[in-house]
Amino acid sequence: MTAPSPTEPDLSAPELSAQDLSELIACPQCDAVYRAVQPAPRARAVCARCHTVLIAPQRQAGQRLIAVALTVVVLICAATLTPFLEVEAGGMSNATSVLDAALAFAGRPLLLVLTLAVAALIVFVPVLRALLILYVLTPIVFDRPPARHARAAFRLSETLRPWSMAEVFAIGCAVALVKISDLAHVAFGPAFWMFSALVILIVVQDTFMCRYSVWRSLDR
Structure with a gap:
Protein backbone atom coordinates (compact mmCIF):
# COMPACT_ATOMS: atom_id res chain seq x y z
CA MET A 1 0.00 0.00 0.00
CA THR A 2 1.35 3.41 -0.92
CA ALA A 3 0.33 6.53 0.94
CA PRO A 4 0.08 9.94 -0.67
CA SER A 5 3.29 11.91 -0.76
CA PRO A 6 4.08 14.24 2.13
CA THR A 7 2.46 17.62 1.70
CA GLU A 8 4.63 20.30 0.11
CA PRO A 9 5.30 23.22 2.46
CA ASP A 10 4.97 26.89 1.67
CA LEU A 11 8.56 28.11 1.43
CA SER A 12 7.65 31.62 0.34
CA ALA A 13 7.79 32.93 3.91
CA PRO A 14 10.99 34.87 4.66
CA GLU A 15 11.80 32.80 7.75
CA LEU A 16 10.96 29.36 9.04
CA SER A 17 11.08 28.48 12.71
CA ALA A 18 13.18 25.58 14.00
CA GLN A 19 9.97 23.63 14.59
CA ASP A 20 8.95 24.13 10.95
CA LEU A 21 12.36 23.00 9.71
CA SER A 22 12.25 19.85 11.84
CA GLU A 23 9.02 18.85 10.11
CA LEU A 24 10.48 19.04 6.58
CA ILE A 25 11.88 16.18 4.55
CA ALA A 26 13.82 16.40 1.29
CA CYS A 27 13.79 13.79 -1.45
CA PRO A 28 17.30 12.31 -1.78
CA GLN A 29 16.89 11.97 -5.56
CA CYS A 30 15.31 15.18 -6.84
CA ASP A 31 15.66 17.46 -3.75
CA ALA A 32 11.94 18.23 -3.58
CA VAL A 33 11.02 19.43 -0.07
CA TYR A 34 7.88 18.29 1.73
CA ARG A 35 6.25 18.60 5.10
CA ALA A 36 6.56 15.13 6.54
CA VAL A 37 3.36 13.22 7.28
CA GLN A 38 3.63 9.89 9.07
CA PRO A 39 1.92 7.26 6.87
CA ALA A 40 -0.38 4.57 8.16
CA PRO A 41 1.10 1.18 9.14
CA ARG A 42 2.43 -0.75 6.12
CA ALA A 43 1.98 2.34 3.95
CA ARG A 44 4.65 4.47 2.33
CA ALA A 45 5.11 8.15 1.65
CA VAL A 46 6.60 8.71 -1.79
CA CYS A 47 7.93 11.72 -3.67
CA ALA A 48 5.30 13.11 -6.03
CA ARG A 49 7.97 14.15 -8.52
CA CYS A 50 10.24 11.08 -8.87
CA HIS A 51 8.31 8.47 -6.80
CA THR A 52 11.24 7.77 -4.47
CA VAL A 53 10.14 6.22 -1.19
CA LEU A 54 10.64 8.80 1.57
CA ILE A 55 9.01 7.21 4.61
CA ALA A 56 8.25 3.51 4.99
CA PRO A 57 7.87 2.55 8.66
CA GLN A 58 7.49 -1.12 9.54
CA ARG A 59 6.71 -2.86 12.78
CA GLN A 60 9.69 -4.45 14.55
Missing part, protein backbone atom coordinates in the same frame (compact mmCIF):
# COMPACT_ATOMS: atom_id res chain seq x y z
CA ALA A 61 11.98 -3.20 11.80
CA GLY A 62 14.67 -2.36 14.37
CA GLN A 63 14.85 -5.93 15.68
CA ARG A 64 15.05 -7.28 12.14
CA LEU A 65 17.79 -4.85 11.17
CA ILE A 66 19.82 -5.83 14.24
CA ALA A 67 19.44 -9.52 13.35
CA VAL A 68 20.46 -8.84 9.74
CA ALA A 69 23.49 -6.77 10.80
CA LEU A 70 24.68 -9.50 13.17
CA THR A 71 24.27 -12.08 10.41
CA VAL A 72 26.25 -9.91 7.97
CA VAL A 73 29.15 -9.63 10.43
CA VAL A 74 29.21 -13.39 11.04
CA LEU A 75 28.95 -14.26 7.34
CA ILE A 76 31.70 -11.89 6.20
CA CYS A 77 34.09 -12.92 8.97
CA ALA A 78 33.51 -16.60 8.22
CA ALA A 79 33.70 -16.08 4.45
CA THR A 80 37.12 -14.44 4.66
CA LEU A 81 38.61 -17.54 6.28
CA THR A 82 36.91 -20.38 4.41
CA PRO A 83 37.56 -21.40 0.77
CA PHE A 84 35.67 -19.33 -1.78
CA LEU A 85 36.28 -21.61 -4.76
CA GLU A 86 38.54 -24.35 -6.05
CA VAL A 87 39.78 -24.47 -9.64
CA GLU A 88 41.10 -27.69 -11.17
CA ALA A 89 42.72 -27.91 -14.61
CA GLY A 90 45.35 -30.21 -16.10
CA GLY A 91 45.55 -32.34 -13.00
CA MET A 92 46.37 -29.35 -10.79
CA SER A 93 43.99 -27.68 -8.34
CA ASN A 94 44.05 -24.57 -6.24
CA ALA A 95 41.67 -23.32 -3.54
CA THR A 96 41.48 -19.69 -2.53
CA SER A 97 39.60 -17.60 0.01
CA VAL A 98 38.24 -14.07 -0.20
CA LEU A 99 41.12 -12.81 1.91
CA ASP A 100 43.60 -14.46 -0.46
CA ALA A 101 41.92 -12.73 -3.39
CA ALA A 102 42.05 -9.37 -1.65
CA LEU A 103 45.74 -9.79 -0.78
CA ALA A 104 46.77 -11.25 -4.15
CA PHE A 105 48.80 -8.16 -5.04
CA ALA A 106 50.15 -7.43 -1.57
CA GLY A 107 53.66 -8.53 -2.56
CA ARG A 108 53.96 -5.74 -5.14
CA PRO A 109 54.55 -2.30 -3.60
CA LEU A 110 53.04 -0.44 -6.54
CA LEU A 111 49.78 -2.39 -6.17
CA LEU A 112 49.52 -2.05 -2.40
CA VAL A 113 46.86 0.66 -2.74
CA LEU A 114 44.78 -1.66 -4.94
CA THR A 115 45.15 -4.44 -2.38
CA LEU A 116 43.94 -2.22 0.46
CA ALA A 117 41.05 -0.89 -1.64
CA VAL A 118 39.83 -4.39 -2.58
CA ALA A 119 40.08 -5.60 1.01
CA ALA A 120 38.23 -2.53 2.28
CA LEU A 121 35.39 -2.67 -0.27
CA ILE A 122 34.58 -6.37 0.09
CA VAL A 123 35.43 -6.99 3.76
CA PHE A 124 36.10 -4.03 6.06
CA VAL A 125 33.48 -1.52 4.84
CA PRO A 126 30.52 -3.99 4.97
CA VAL A 127 31.56 -5.11 8.46
CA LEU A 128 31.99 -1.51 9.62
CA ARG A 129 28.53 -0.56 8.29
CA ALA A 130 26.93 -3.49 10.09
CA LEU A 131 28.69 -2.58 13.35
CA LEU A 132 27.60 1.05 13.02
CA ILE A 133 23.98 -0.02 12.49
CA LEU A 134 24.20 -2.19 15.60
CA TYR A 135 25.69 0.70 17.57
CA VAL A 136 22.92 3.07 16.49
CA LEU A 137 19.86 0.82 16.65
CA THR A 138 20.49 -1.35 19.72
CA PRO A 139 19.78 1.38 22.33
CA ILE A 140 16.76 2.62 20.37
CA VAL A 141 15.20 -0.85 20.08
CA PHE A 142 15.58 -1.41 23.83
CA ASP A 143 14.00 1.99 24.63
CA ARG A 144 17.21 3.56 25.88
CA PRO A 145 18.70 6.95 25.03
CA PRO A 146 20.76 6.96 21.83
CA ALA A 147 24.42 6.10 22.23
CA ARG A 148 27.04 8.83 22.20
CA HIS A 149 27.71 10.16 18.71
CA ALA A 150 24.92 7.95 17.33
CA ARG A 151 23.96 10.58 14.77
CA ALA A 152 27.53 10.78 13.46
CA ALA A 153 27.72 6.98 13.39
CA PHE A 154 24.51 6.67 11.37
CA ARG A 155 25.63 9.44 9.02
CA LEU A 156 28.93 7.59 8.47
CA SER A 157 27.02 4.37 7.81
CA GLU A 158 24.97 6.09 5.13
CA THR A 159 28.09 7.66 3.61
CA LEU A 160 29.73 4.23 3.35
CA ARG A 161 26.68 2.56 1.81
CA PRO A 162 27.73 3.05 -1.86
CA TRP A 163 31.21 1.71 -1.00
CA SER A 164 30.01 -1.53 0.57
CA MET A 165 30.58 -3.90 -2.34
CA ALA A 166 30.64 -7.39 -0.87
CA GLU A 167 27.55 -8.36 -2.86
CA VAL A 168 29.01 -6.79 -6.02
CA PHE A 169 32.10 -8.92 -5.54
CA ALA A 170 30.00 -12.08 -5.23
CA ILE A 171 27.98 -11.31 -8.37
CA GLY A 172 31.12 -10.42 -10.33
CA CYS A 173 32.80 -13.67 -9.30
CA ALA A 174 29.75 -15.68 -10.32
CA VAL A 175 29.77 -14.10 -13.80
CA ALA A 176 33.51 -14.68 -14.20
CA LEU A 177 33.25 -18.30 -13.09
CA VAL A 178 30.56 -19.01 -15.68
CA LYS A 179 32.93 -17.79 -18.40
CA ILE A 180 35.86 -19.99 -17.28
CA SER A 181 33.79 -23.10 -16.60
CA ASP A 182 34.64 -24.43 -20.08
CA LEU A 183 38.38 -24.13 -19.41
CA ALA A 184 38.59 -25.65 -15.94
CA HIS A 185 36.56 -27.47 -13.35
CA VAL A 186 35.27 -24.97 -10.78
CA ALA A 187 33.93 -26.01 -7.39
CA PHE A 188 32.25 -23.50 -5.10
CA GLY A 189 33.41 -23.38 -1.50
CA PRO A 190 31.45 -22.42 1.64
CA ALA A 191 32.43 -18.76 1.29
CA PHE A 192 30.70 -18.52 -2.10
CA TRP A 193 27.37 -19.56 -0.60
CA MET A 194 27.92 -17.20 2.33
CA PHE A 195 28.38 -14.30 -0.08
CA SER A 196 25.32 -15.45 -2.02
CA ALA A 197 23.32 -15.23 1.21
CA LEU A 198 24.90 -11.84 1.83
CA VAL A 199 23.42 -10.51 -1.43
CA ILE A 200 19.95 -11.42 -0.18
CA LEU A 201 20.61 -9.91 3.25
CA ILE A 202 21.68 -6.58 1.72
CA VAL A 203 18.36 -6.40 -0.14
CA VAL A 204 16.46 -7.32 3.03
CA GLN A 205 18.34 -4.67 4.99
CA ASP A 206 17.41 -1.94 2.49
CA THR A 207 13.79 -3.13 2.59
CA PHE A 208 13.55 -2.87 6.38
CA MET A 209 15.52 0.38 6.72
CA CYS A 210 13.41 3.52 7.06
CA ARG A 211 16.02 6.23 7.41
CA TYR A 212 13.48 8.90 8.28
CA SER A 213 12.29 6.82 11.25
CA VAL A 214 15.86 6.30 12.44
CA TRP A 215 16.64 10.02 12.30
CA ARG A 216 13.41 10.83 14.15
CA SER A 217 14.30 8.32 16.87
CA LEU A 218 17.76 9.85 17.22
CA ASP A 219 16.21 13.32 17.50
CA ARG A 220 13.94 12.19 20.30
Whole structure:
Protein backbone atom coordinates (compact mmCIF):
# COMPACT_ATOMS: atom_id res chain seq x y z
CA MET A 1 0.00 0.00 0.00
CA THR A 2 1.35 3.41 -0.92
CA ALA A 3 0.33 6.53 0.94
CA PRO A 4 0.08 9.94 -0.67
CA SER A 5 3.29 11.91 -0.76
CA PRO A 6 4.08 14.24 2.13
CA THR A 7 2.46 17.62 1.70
CA GLU A 8 4.63 20.30 0.11
CA PRO A 9 5.30 23.22 2.46
CA ASP A 10 4.97 26.89 1.67
CA LEU A 11 8.56 28.11 1.43
CA SER A 12 7.65 31.62 0.34
CA ALA A 13 7.79 32.93 3.91
CA PRO A 14 10.99 34.87 4.66
CA GLU A 15 11.80 32.80 7.75
CA LEU A 16 10.96 29.36 9.04
CA SER A 17 11.08 28.48 12.71
CA ALA A 18 13.18 25.58 14.00
CA GLN A 19 9.97 23.63 14.59
CA ASP A 20 8.95 24.13 10.95
CA LEU A 21 12.36 23.00 9.71
CA SER A 22 12.25 19.85 11.84
CA GLU A 23 9.02 18.85 10.11
CA LEU A 24 10.48 19.04 6.58
CA ILE A 25 11.88 16.18 4.55
CA ALA A 26 13.82 16.40 1.29
CA CYS A 27 13.79 13.79 -1.45
CA PRO A 28 17.30 12.31 -1.78
CA GLN A 29 16.89 11.97 -5.56
CA CYS A 30 15.31 15.18 -6.84
CA ASP A 31 15.66 17.46 -3.75
CA ALA A 32 11.94 18.23 -3.58
CA VAL A 33 11.02 19.43 -0.07
CA TYR A 34 7.88 18.29 1.73
CA ARG A 35 6.25 18.60 5.10
CA ALA A 36 6.56 15.13 6.54
CA VAL A 37 3.36 13.22 7.28
CA GLN A 38 3.63 9.89 9.07
CA PRO A 39 1.92 7.26 6.87
CA ALA A 40 -0.38 4.57 8.16
CA PRO A 41 1.10 1.18 9.14
CA ARG A 42 2.43 -0.75 6.12
CA ALA A 43 1.98 2.34 3.95
CA ARG A 44 4.65 4.47 2.33
CA ALA A 45 5.11 8.15 1.65
CA VAL A 46 6.60 8.71 -1.79
CA CYS A 47 7.93 11.72 -3.67
CA ALA A 48 5.30 13.11 -6.03
CA ARG A 49 7.97 14.15 -8.52
CA CYS A 50 10.24 11.08 -8.87
CA HIS A 51 8.31 8.47 -6.80
CA THR A 52 11.24 7.77 -4.47
CA VAL A 53 10.14 6.22 -1.19
CA LEU A 54 10.64 8.80 1.57
CA ILE A 55 9.01 7.21 4.61
CA ALA A 56 8.25 3.51 4.99
CA PRO A 57 7.87 2.55 8.66
CA GLN A 58 7.49 -1.12 9.54
CA ARG A 59 6.71 -2.86 12.78
CA GLN A 60 9.69 -4.45 14.55
CA ALA A 61 11.98 -3.20 11.80
CA GLY A 62 14.67 -2.36 14.37
CA GLN A 63 14.85 -5.93 15.68
CA ARG A 64 15.05 -7.28 12.14
CA LEU A 65 17.79 -4.85 11.17
CA ILE A 66 19.82 -5.83 14.24
CA ALA A 67 19.44 -9.52 13.35
CA VAL A 68 20.46 -8.84 9.74
CA ALA A 69 23.49 -6.77 10.80
CA LEU A 70 24.68 -9.50 13.17
CA THR A 71 24.27 -12.08 10.41
CA VAL A 72 26.25 -9.91 7.97
CA VAL A 73 29.15 -9.63 10.43
CA VAL A 74 29.21 -13.39 11.04
CA LEU A 75 28.95 -14.26 7.34
CA ILE A 76 31.70 -11.89 6.20
CA CYS A 77 34.09 -12.92 8.97
CA ALA A 78 33.51 -16.60 8.22
CA ALA A 79 33.70 -16.08 4.45
CA THR A 80 37.12 -14.44 4.66
CA LEU A 81 38.61 -17.54 6.28
CA THR A 82 36.91 -20.38 4.41
CA PRO A 83 37.56 -21.40 0.77
CA PHE A 84 35.67 -19.33 -1.78
CA LEU A 85 36.28 -21.61 -4.76
CA GLU A 86 38.54 -24.35 -6.05
CA VAL A 87 39.78 -24.47 -9.64
CA GLU A 88 41.10 -27.69 -11.17
CA ALA A 89 42.72 -27.91 -14.61
CA GLY A 90 45.35 -30.21 -16.10
CA GLY A 91 45.55 -32.34 -13.00
CA MET A 92 46.37 -29.35 -10.79
CA SER A 93 43.99 -27.68 -8.34
CA ASN A 94 44.05 -24.57 -6.24
CA ALA A 95 41.67 -23.32 -3.54
CA THR A 96 41.48 -19.69 -2.53
CA SER A 97 39.60 -17.60 0.01
CA VAL A 98 38.24 -14.07 -0.20
CA LEU A 99 41.12 -12.81 1.91
CA ASP A 100 43.60 -14.46 -0.46
CA ALA A 101 41.92 -12.73 -3.39
CA ALA A 102 42.05 -9.37 -1.65
CA LEU A 103 45.74 -9.79 -0.78
CA ALA A 104 46.77 -11.25 -4.15
CA PHE A 105 48.80 -8.16 -5.04
CA ALA A 106 50.15 -7.43 -1.57
CA GLY A 107 53.66 -8.53 -2.56
CA ARG A 108 53.96 -5.74 -5.14
CA PRO A 109 54.55 -2.30 -3.60
CA LEU A 110 53.04 -0.44 -6.54
CA LEU A 111 49.78 -2.39 -6.17
CA LEU A 112 49.52 -2.05 -2.40
CA VAL A 113 46.86 0.66 -2.74
CA LEU A 114 44.78 -1.66 -4.94
CA THR A 115 45.15 -4.44 -2.38
CA LEU A 116 43.94 -2.22 0.46
CA ALA A 117 41.05 -0.89 -1.64
CA VAL A 118 39.83 -4.39 -2.58
CA ALA A 119 40.08 -5.60 1.01
CA ALA A 120 38.23 -2.53 2.28
CA LEU A 121 35.39 -2.67 -0.27
CA ILE A 122 34.58 -6.37 0.09
CA VAL A 123 35.43 -6.99 3.76
CA PHE A 124 36.10 -4.03 6.06
CA VAL A 125 33.48 -1.52 4.84
CA PRO A 126 30.52 -3.99 4.97
CA VAL A 127 31.56 -5.11 8.46
CA LEU A 128 31.99 -1.51 9.62
CA ARG A 129 28.53 -0.56 8.29
CA ALA A 130 26.93 -3.49 10.09
CA LEU A 131 28.69 -2.58 13.35
CA LEU A 132 27.60 1.05 13.02
CA ILE A 133 23.98 -0.02 12.49
CA LEU A 134 24.20 -2.19 15.60
CA TYR A 135 25.69 0.70 17.57
CA VAL A 136 22.92 3.07 16.49
CA LEU A 137 19.86 0.82 16.65
CA THR A 138 20.49 -1.35 19.72
CA PRO A 139 19.78 1.38 22.33
CA ILE A 140 16.76 2.62 20.37
CA VAL A 141 15.20 -0.85 20.08
CA PHE A 142 15.58 -1.41 23.83
CA ASP A 143 14.00 1.99 24.63
CA ARG A 144 17.21 3.56 25.88
CA PRO A 145 18.70 6.95 25.03
CA PRO A 146 20.76 6.96 21.83
CA ALA A 147 24.42 6.10 22.23
CA ARG A 148 27.04 8.83 22.20
CA HIS A 149 27.71 10.16 18.71
CA ALA A 150 24.92 7.95 17.33
CA ARG A 151 23.96 10.58 14.77
CA ALA A 152 27.53 10.78 13.46
CA ALA A 153 27.72 6.98 13.39
CA PHE A 154 24.51 6.67 11.37
CA ARG A 155 25.63 9.44 9.02
CA LEU A 156 28.93 7.59 8.47
CA SER A 157 27.02 4.37 7.81
CA GLU A 158 24.97 6.09 5.13
CA THR A 159 28.09 7.66 3.61
CA LEU A 160 29.73 4.23 3.35
CA ARG A 161 26.68 2.56 1.81
CA PRO A 162 27.73 3.05 -1.86
CA TRP A 163 31.21 1.71 -1.00
CA SER A 164 30.01 -1.53 0.57
CA MET A 165 30.58 -3.90 -2.34
CA ALA A 166 30.64 -7.39 -0.87
CA GLU A 167 27.55 -8.36 -2.86
CA VAL A 168 29.01 -6.79 -6.02
CA PHE A 169 32.10 -8.92 -5.54
CA ALA A 170 30.00 -12.08 -5.23
CA ILE A 171 27.98 -11.31 -8.37
CA GLY A 172 31.12 -10.42 -10.33
CA CYS A 173 32.80 -13.67 -9.30
CA ALA A 174 29.75 -15.68 -10.32
CA VAL A 175 29.77 -14.10 -13.80
CA ALA A 176 33.51 -14.68 -14.20
CA LEU A 177 33.25 -18.30 -13.09
CA VAL A 178 30.56 -19.01 -15.68
CA LYS A 179 32.93 -17.79 -18.40
CA ILE A 180 35.86 -19.99 -17.28
CA SER A 181 33.79 -23.10 -16.60
CA ASP A 182 34.64 -24.43 -20.08
CA LEU A 183 38.38 -24.13 -19.41
CA ALA A 184 38.59 -25.65 -15.94
CA HIS A 185 36.56 -27.47 -13.35
CA VAL A 186 35.27 -24.97 -10.78
CA ALA A 187 33.93 -26.01 -7.39
CA PHE A 188 32.25 -23.50 -5.10
CA GLY A 189 33.41 -23.38 -1.50
CA PRO A 190 31.45 -22.42 1.64
CA ALA A 191 32.43 -18.76 1.29
CA PHE A 192 30.70 -18.52 -2.10
CA TRP A 193 27.37 -19.56 -0.60
CA MET A 194 27.92 -17.20 2.33
CA PHE A 195 28.38 -14.30 -0.08
CA SER A 196 25.32 -15.45 -2.02
CA ALA A 197 23.32 -15.23 1.21
CA LEU A 198 24.90 -11.84 1.83
CA VAL A 199 23.42 -10.51 -1.43
CA ILE A 200 19.95 -11.42 -0.18
CA LEU A 201 20.61 -9.91 3.25
CA ILE A 202 21.68 -6.58 1.72
CA VAL A 203 18.36 -6.40 -0.14
CA VAL A 204 16.46 -7.32 3.03
CA GLN A 205 18.34 -4.67 4.99
CA ASP A 206 17.41 -1.94 2.49
CA THR A 207 13.79 -3.13 2.59
CA PHE A 208 13.55 -2.87 6.38
CA MET A 209 15.52 0.38 6.72
CA CYS A 210 13.41 3.52 7.06
CA ARG A 211 16.02 6.23 7.41
CA TYR A 212 13.48 8.90 8.28
CA SER A 213 12.29 6.82 11.25
CA VAL A 214 15.86 6.30 12.44
CA TRP A 215 16.64 10.02 12.30
CA ARG A 216 13.41 10.83 14.15
CA SER A 217 14.30 8.32 16.87
CA LEU A 218 17.76 9.85 17.22
CA ASP A 219 16.21 13.32 17.50
CA ARG A 220 13.94 12.19 20.30
